[in-house]
Amino acid sequence: MHELSITQHILQYALEESEKRGASRVLAIHLKMGPLSGLVPECIQMYLDLLSEGTIAEGAAVKAQVLPLKVRCRDCHAESEITRHSLACPVCQSLRLQLLSGREFYIDGLEVEIHGNQSASSGNGME
Ligand SMILES: [Zn+2]
DSSP, rough: HHHHHHHHHHHHHHHHHHHHHHHEEEEEEEEEEEESSSSHHHHHHHHHHTTTTTTTTTTEEEEEEEEOOEEETTTTTTTEOOOOTTOOTTOOOOOOOOEEEEEEEEEEHHHHHHHTTTEEEEEEOOO
């Protein structure tokens, strides 16, 4: 369980970004994570609620998107995106797959309020 330290980084990033943009509130934080990152969005939200108390990020929503798993088949060499529910090559049904991604995690963007105007923009990769 490393959501706590990750949430501290997310919050710090959100606050720094908001300050740069002159935002008065953080409305939402968009995250992208691989299915094998081991992170639970609900946990991040819970920690964020605790850590952001008294900051402009208080009440911000965590919006996490789980990315597909990218694999390369060792038999037919096709590169495919699969889900955790069907761990076989979609081309030849082989189970001999090499994992290309799935553990990544990054902040995809922030939604902030700037003097009453809502603004969304993309963030930077983080890990
Ligand atoms: Zn295959």
